[in-house]
Amino acid sequence: MASESIITLYDSASRSGMPLAWNPMVLKARYALDFKGIPYKTVWLEYPDIEPTLRSIGAAPTRTKPDGTPHYTIPVIADPSRPTASGLPTVVSDSWLIAEYLDEAYPTPGLLLPEGSRALQMHFQQFVTSTVFLPLLPILALPLMDFLNDISRAYWREAREAYAGVKLEEMCPRGTQKWADAWTTVQKGFADVAALLDKNGSEGNTLVMGNKVSFGDFVIASCLEPIFIVFPEEWEERVRHWDNGRWAKLRDHCAALKTEGDV
Numbered sequence: 001m002a003s004e005s006i007i008t009l010y011d012s013a014s015r016s017g018m019p020l021a022w023n024p025m026v027l028k029a030r031y032a033l034d035f036k037g038i039p040y041k042t043v044w045l046e047y048p049d050i051e052p053t054l055r056s057i058g059a060a061p062t063r064t065k066p067d068g069t070p071h072y073t074i075p076v077i078a079d080p081s082r083p084t085a086s087g088l089p090t091v092v093s094d095s096w097l098i099a100e101y102l103d104e105a106y107p108t109p110g111l112l113l114p115e116g117s118r119a120l121q122m123h124f125q126q127f128v129t130s131t132v133f134l135p136l137l138p139i140l141a142l143p144l145m146d147f148l149n150d151i152s153r154a155y156w157r158e159a160r161e162a163y164a165g166v167k168l169e170e171m172c173p174r175g176t177q178k179w180a181d182a183w184t185t186v187q188k189g190f191a192d193v194a195a196l197l198d199k200n201g202s203e204g205n206t207l208v209m210g211n212k213v214s215f216g217d218f219v220i221a222s223c224l225e226p227i228f229i230v231f232p233e234e235w236e237e238r239v240r241h242w243d244n245g246r247w248a249k250l251r252d253h254c255a256a257l258k259t260e261g262d263v
Contacts, residue, residue: 004080004157005080005081006038006039006040006041006080006081007033007038007039007040007041007077007078007079007080007081008040008041008042008043008077008078008089009025009026009029009030009033009040009041009042009043009076009077010042010045010050010053010054010072010074010075010076010077010078011026011030011042011043011045011075012042012044012045012046012047012050012073012148012152013025013028013045013046013055013148013149013152014044014147014148014149014181015042015148015149018146018147019147019229020042020044021042021072021225021258022144022147022225022226022229022230023075024133024165024222024223024225024226025073025074025075025095025222026074026095027221027222027225027226027258028075028095028098028099028215028216028218028219028222029075029077029095029099030075030099030258030259031217031218031254031258032095032098032099032102032112032215032218032220032255033077033102034109034257034258034259035112035213035218035257036102036106036108036109036112037109038102038106040077045074046151046155047085047148047151047152047153047155047156047159048151048152048155050072050074050108050143051072054072054074054076054093055072055206057076057078057091058088058091059072059076059078059089059093060093061073061093062093062094072093073093073094075093075094075095075098076091076092076093077091077092077098077101078090078091079091079092079101079105082165084107090105090144093149096122096125096215099112099113099215100113100118109138110212110213112213112218113214113215114209114212114214117209121208121214121215121216124208124216124219125215125216125219126258127193127196128193128216128219128220128223129219131190131192131193132186132190132191132220132223133188133222133223134187134194135182135185135189135215136189136223136226136227138171138172138178138182139172139179139182139183139186139231140226140227140230141160141164141168141171141172141233142168142169142172143230144156144226144230145157145168162191177192183234183238185190187238187242190239190242190243190247191242191243193220194242194243194246199208206246206249206253207253208220208248213253217250217253217254218254220225220247220250221250221251221253221254221255224239224247224250224251224254225251225254225255228255229237
């Protein structure tokens with residue numbers, strides 16, 4: 001397949017020598033593409049370049065800034081194999097909408113949102129976001145900044161400090177009570193997710209839908225992978241043992257799918 005006709009995934013750039021595919025928001029879309037077995041390439045963007053680049057390709061904003069202007073975020077995909085009426089690639093913003101699009105355009109080898117599960121999958125994503133992802137952010141904010149080039153580091157710091165109201169260094173200093181409390185909250189969040197999934201009744205099964213891969217698995221894995229990358233010691237000592245090793249199994253399952261979109 002010619003590289004001009006394959007999907008482009010837009011992701012955040014890392015500085016030389018650092019891991020590439022770490023952004024939890026983009027990981028959901030990356031896992032989805034890899035699960036589908038769809039060839040794609042990655043365009044790595046510095047944070048100040050995200051908005052002008054996405055505007056230039058006709059991507060939709062995903063939300064509105066406090067001042068009322070549109071806010072552009074990744075992930076975004078551009079699919080030239082399914083052009084619009086004007087002949088331009090189909091462009092889709094937001095990991096959930098990307099999953100919906102991929103199921104419609106590429107229904108094989110399986111659906112990310114199996115028939116009849118879409119509402120439940122959406123609610124599950126919201127549940128994981130509130131119980132795991134948001135509590136995890138203060139732990140990740142400072143170390144993830146170290147992955148970025150200088151031009152993106154300033155943007156990263158400004159945006160997150162404006163949201164949190166404190167310096168990144170004060171959010172969750174390693175070795176402090178804040179650090180310990182944050183990990184306790186994250187562990188409880190994962191335990192709450194595990195308790196919900198145990199309602200499936202499939203003992204030892206790691207998947208959200210019991211016996212089939214779905215988008216919900218990638219929602220959880222997108223929280224696990226940054227921990228695995230950023231905090232290898234905490235992963236080995238803490239997270240891989242939580243909930244009888246359930247999350248280590250899920251992370252390994254999804255990591256086996258993950259690529260960086262090289263074609």
